[in-house]
């Protein structure tokens with residue numbers, strides 16, 4: 001079996017990567033339902049953040065999240081690593097420390113060799129070891145489409161929760177990973193991506209956001225989220241809506257893969273990018289200098305993307321230097337929070 005290529009992505013029926021249910025659809029499903037209330041639920045469904053937070057005591061709360069999706073790369077071990085890194089990321093984005101995880105598996109056992117599932121779980125275990133979390137169990141079902149991910153529980157201090165919603169005027173925005181993985185995954189599925197870019201983007205998607213998350217705890221960070229299915233501008237929009245603040249983004253400062261821009265030129269844009277633009281485009285003012293392909297890239301859905309961190313301006317250069325020194329080498333200052341243009345995103 002060694003080195004035999006396994007075309008995992010051929011098992012994926014839907015287009016694009018890790019496509020989330022459209023937010024409008026989820027709202028319609030939940031609207032008017034009688035959800036349980038509890039005074040210790042600090043962050044719940046009503047606030048729709050990266051993860052839910054439940055207070056245990058004055059100095060301890062649980063952070064809980066779950067993410068699973070179909071493969072976006074052909075190598076099962078790498079897919080397991082990426083799915084695990086992606087699921088853990090939501091705890092890191094809240095400023096929490098992941099502690100325990102459970103495997104979530106849907107596997108087409110009738111058509112796929114069980115050694116593939118073993119390799120996927122080995123990839124997941126590799127990231128669990130790196131993150132210092134314990135696997136406590138899981139659940140698996142037979143399904144026509146392969147999916148894998150984790151349910152994650154972490155610890156956090158109830159007074160030190162980083163949500164999406166605390167932008168302050170003058171804050172600088174730092175993004176810790178390049179964007180464009182959705183476009184590149186589309187190219188991988190189309191058989192257009194060579195080994196070098198496939199390896200590069202696979203390593204990036206499998207990289208934990210742990211180092212960035214640990215570092216930001218030592219800086220005056222006001223808000224944080226991770227960039228996943230809604231794309232860079234979609235997740236930024238989640239921070240901006242209801243904040244009373246505007247944001248200015250320099251498109252040329254947003255780290256991205258050059259290959260993604262080339263494939264965007266060829267029209268290899270995942271459907272999710274159009275959905276993201278449809279959902280949040282009305283909040284964004286693009287300067288005429290921002291080309292269509294760059295606009296598409298800024299809405300490109302990401303898998304296991306970086307953290308988007310809002311930090312006090314005077315501390316931003318030090319945080320950026322610390323990130324780069326720690327090996328988060330693609331981190332970049334991408335914009336700032338401004339007084340004018342309330343709840344709008346200006347991109348120039």
Ligand code: CO
Nearest residue numbers: 050090226228
């Ligand atoms: Co998230």
Ligand code: CO
Nearest residue numbers: 049050051090
């Ligand atoms: Co999440």
Ligand code: CO
Nearest residue numbers: 050066067090
């Ligand atoms: Co998530």
